[in-house]
Amino acid sequence: MRPADLVRFTYASVTAHRLRTGLTALGIAVGIAAVILLTSIGEGLHRFVIAEFTQFGTNLISVTPGRTQTHGASLGAVNTVRPLSIDDALALRRAPYVQVSDPIVQGNAEVVQGGKSRRVTLYGVGPDFARSLQMRVATGEFLPQDDPRAARAFVVLGSKVARELFGGGNPLGSRIRVGGDRYRVVGVMQSKGQVLGFDLDDTVYIPVGRALELFNRESLQEIHVNYEPTAPLAEVEEGIKRILIARHGTEDFTVTPQQKMLEVFGTVLDAITFAVAAIGGISLVVGGIGILTILTIAVAERTSEIGLLRALGATHRAILLLFLGEAALLAAIGGAAGLLAGWSIALVLQVALPALPVHVPWSYAALAELMAVGVGLAAGVLPARRAARLDPLEALRSE
Amino acid sequence: MIRLTGIERTFTVGGEQVHALRAVTLEIAQGESLSIMGPSGSGKSTLLNIIGLLDRPNAGTYELDRRDVTGLTDDELARVRREKIGFVFQFFHLVPRLTAAQNIELPMVLSGIDPAERARRVEQLLAEYGLTERSGHRPDQLSGGQCQRVAIARAMSMRPGVILADEPTGNLDRHTGQEVMGVLERLHQNGGTVVVVTHDPEIGARSHRRLRMIDGAVASDEKG
Numbered sequence: 001m002r003p004a005d006l007v008r009f010t011y012a013s014v015t016a017h018r019l020r021t022g023l024t025a026l027g028i029a030v031g032i033a034a035v036i037l038l039t040s041i042g043e044g045l046h047r048f049v050i051a052e053f054t055q056f057g058t059n060l061i062s063v064t065p066g067r068t069q070t071h072g073a074s075l076g077a078v079n080t081v082r083p084l085s086i087d088d089a090l091a092l093r094r095a096p097y098v099q100v101s102d103p104i105v106q107g108n109a110e111v112v113q114g115g116k117s118r119r120v121t122l123y124g125v126g127p128d129f130a131r132s133l134q135m136r137v138a139t140g141e142f143l144p145q146d147d148p149r150a151a152r153a154f155v156v157l158g159s160k161v162a163r164e165l166f167g168g169g170n171p172l173g174s175r176i177r178v179g180g181d182r183y184r185v186v187g188v189m190q191s192k193g194q195v196l197g198f199d200l201d202d203t204v205y206i207p208v209g210r211a212l213e214l215f216n217r218e219s220l221q222e223i224h225v226n227y228e229p230t231a232p233l234a235e236v237e238e239g240i241k242r243i244l245i246a247r248h249g250t251e252d253f254t255v256t257p258q259q260k261m262l263e264v265f266g267t268v269l270d271a272i273t274f275a276v277a278a279i280g281g282i283s284l285v286v287g288g289i290g291i292l293t294i295l296t297i298a299v300a301e302r303t304s305e306i307g308l309l310r311a312l313g314a315t316h317r318a319i320l321l322l323f324l325g326e327a328a329l330l331a332a333i334g335g336a337a338g339l340l341a342g343w344s345i346a347l348v349l350q351v352a353l354p355a356l357p358v359h360v361p362w363s364y365a366a367l368a369e370l371m372a373v374g375v376g377l378a379a380g381v382l383p384a385r386r387a388a389r390l391d392p393l394e395a396l397r398s399e
Numbered sequence: 400m401i402r403l404t405g406i407e408r409t410f411t412v413g414g415e416q417v418h419a420l421r422a423v424t425l426e427i428a429q430g431e432s433l434s435i436m437g438p439s440g441s442g443k444s445t446l447l448n449i450i451g452l453l454d455r456p457n458a459g460t461y462e463l464d465r466r467d468v469t470g471l472t473d474d475e476l477a478r479v480r481r482e483k484i485g486f487v488f489q490f491f492h493l494v495p496r497l498t499a500a501q502n503i504e505l506p507m508v509l510s511g512i513d514p515a516e517r518a519r520r521v522e523q524l525l526a527e528y529g530l531t532e533r534s535g536h537r538p539d540q541l542s543g544g545q546c547q548r549v550a551i552a553r554a555m556s557m558r559p560g561v562i563l564a565d566e567p568t569g570n571l572d573r574h575t576g577q578e579v580m581g582v583l584e585r586l587h588q589n590g591g592t593v594v595v596v597t598h599d600p601e602i603g604a605r606s607h608r609r610l611r612m613i614d615g616a617v618a619s620d621e622k623g
C-alpha cells in the first residue's frame with residue numbers, strides 16, 4: 001500500500017464517524033492544551049524569575065555574615081560570628097579580579113521634607129553601588145567617593161520618593177531629614193520599577209557608615225562584590241575567602257555567587273515546569289485511553305471489513321498500519337486542536353493578566369504534537385495488533 | 400490451473416471431529432466454468448475457501464498454476480490471493496463508507512498500483528458492469544444487484560485467473576440473480592476460470608461443469 005493511500009484510507013475511516021472522532025480527539029486536545037498551558041506558565045515563570053535576577057548583571061557575589069552550613073551547624077558557632085565591617089568591604093577590593101566591593105545595609109527610615117514625611121526603604125551603600133548594579137542616576141550624581149567611614153551627609157532619592165516629597169520641583173541641593181539627621185540631596189535615581197514585588201523607587205540611599213549609625217548596628221548585611229565578567233569564578237571566590245578568613249580568623253561568613261543561585265533557581269524552576277507538564281501528561285494519558293477504547297470498538301465493528309481486506313490480499317502489516325494510522329490521525333487531530341486551544345488561552349492570559357508570565361516556546365508546541373502522536377500510536381498498538389491477528393475467514397463471517 | 404490432491408479438512412467442535420472435506424481430489428483447468436452444489440453442510444464453502452487460500456487443508460496438496468501453495472505463510476498467501484484470486488460473496492462485503500468506484504479500486508490500492516493506472520481500470524470496469532452512473536454512490540445508495548456488480552468488478556480489478564463466488568445470488572431476487580449470473584458467465588466466456596457455489600439447481604445446471612458434494616466428498620462431477 002502506498003503511504004498516500006494509507007493516509008487517505010485512514011482519513012476516510014476517521015471522518016466516517018465525525019462525532020466519535022471529535023470526542024476522542026477532544027480527550028487528546030484537553031491533554032495537549034493542559035501540557036501547553038502549564039509548561040507555558042512554568043516556562044514564563046522561569047524566564048520571569050531569571051530576568052528579575054539578572055537585570056543587575058550576573059558577575060555578582062554576595063558575602064553575608066554567618067556561615068550557612070548544610071550539615072551539622074553547631075549552635076556554638078553562632079556566637080563566634082564576627083560582624084562584616086566596612087573595612088572588610090574595603091579589604092575585598094584587593095581580592096583578585098574584584099572590580100567593586102560594596103558594603104550594604106538596609107532598613108526602613110522616615111524621610112521628612114517641608115511638612116511631608118514618608119517611610120521608605122533605606123539603603124546604606126558605598127559610592128559604587130549604583131554603577132555595579134547598572135542603576136542609572138536621572139539627575140545629579142550618586143554618592144561621592146568619600147571615605148566610607150566618614151562620608152558626608154548626602155542622600156540620593158529613588159524616583160518615587162523624589163516625586164512624593166518634591167512634586168514636580170527639583171530636589172537637588174535641598175536638605176531633608178532622614179531618620180532625624182539632615183542630609184543634602186545630591187541625586188535622583190531613574191525609575192527601576194518593581195523587582196519581585198519590591199518597589200525600588202520608594203528608596204533612599206545614604207553612605208553606609210551613616211546608615212549603620214542610624215540603625216545602631218555593627219555589622220553590614222551584605223557585601224556586594226562585582227568581578228571581571230571573564231574571571232574564573234572559583235578563583236574569585238577563593239580570593240574573597242582568603243582575605244576574609246585572614247581578617248576574621250575563621251570562615252564565619254557566606255559567599256554566594258549569583259551564578260550559583262541562578263543555577264539553583266534554574267534547576268528548581270525546571271523541576272516545577274517538568275512537574276506541571278507531567279500533570280498535563282496525566283490528562284494526555286486519559287486521552288490515550290479514549291483512543292484505545294474507540295479503536296477497540298472500531299476493530300470489533302469492522303471485523304468483517306478486516307476479513308474482506310485480508311481476503312483481498314492485505315498483509316498483517318497492512319492491517320496493523322491502517323489501525324495505527326487511525327490512532328495516530330485521531331491523536332494528531334486532537335493534538336493540533338489542543339495546541340491551538342492551549343496557545344489561544346496562553347495569549348488571552350498574557351493580555352488579561354500581564355502580571356502572570358506566560359511564554360509558549362515553539363519547541364514545546366512541536367514536542368507536544370509529537371507527544372500526542374506518540375500517545376496515539378501507543379494507544380493504537382493493542383487494537384491494531386488484535387485487528388492484524390484476526391483470522392480472515394472468521395472475520396469475514398462475522399456480520 | 401487448480402489441482403487439489405487428497406484434501407482433508409476437519410474441524411474440532413466441542414471435542415468432536417467434524418469432517419468437512421474427505422479426500423477431495425479435483426483439477427480445474429484454466430478457463431473452466433464450474434458449479435458446486437450439494438446439501439447444506441456438505442463442505443461446499445469449505446472447499447471454496449481452500450481453493451481461495453482463505454483456509455488451509457489438514458492434509459493433501461494444492462497446486463495453483465503449477466506452484467505448491469500448501470505450505471505458504473499467511474502473508475505469502477495474502478499476496479497470492481491478491482494476484483490470482485477474485486472473491487464474490489453472498490453478502491457483497493462492500494466497505495460502507497467508500498463509493499462504488501473506491502470499492503472497486505480497493506484491491507489495487509492494497510497492491511500499491513499506480514493511481515493513474517487504477518483510475519483507468521476503475522473507469523473501464525464501471526463501464527463494463529453498467530455502473531458509470533453510480534460511481535460516486537455508496538453501497539447504501541445502491542440496489543442489491545448493483546452492489547453485487549460492484550463486488551464482481553472489484554474481484555476483477557486485479558485481473559485474477561480465478562473468480563470464486565459463494566452463493567453470489569443467495570441474497571438477491573430471482574431476476575437480479577439471473578442478471579448477476581449473466582455477468583459471471585460473460586467472465587467465463589472471456590476466458591476466466593469461474594467457480595460458483597449455489598443452491599439454485601437452475602443456475603447450477605447452466606455451468607459447463609457441475610460438481611455435486613455430499614458429506615465432504617465429491618459425489619459426482621459432470622461435464623457438458
Ligand SMILES: Nc1ncnc2c1ncn2[C@@H]1O[C@H](COP(=O)(O)OP(=O)(O)OP(=O)(O)O)[C@@H](O)[C@H]1O
Pocket residue numbers: 410411412417418419437438439440441442443444445446
Ligand atoms: N469454522 C468452522 N468451525 C467448525 N465447523 C465448521 C467450520 N466451518 C465449517 N464447519 C463445518 O464443516 C461442515 C461443512 O461446512 P460448509 O460451510 O463447508 O458447508 P456448506 O456446504 O457450505 O453449507 P451451506 O450450504 O449451508 O453453506 C459443516 O458441518 C460445518 O458445520
Ligand SMILES: [Mg+2]
Pocket residue numbers: 443444445
Ligand atoms: Mg456455504
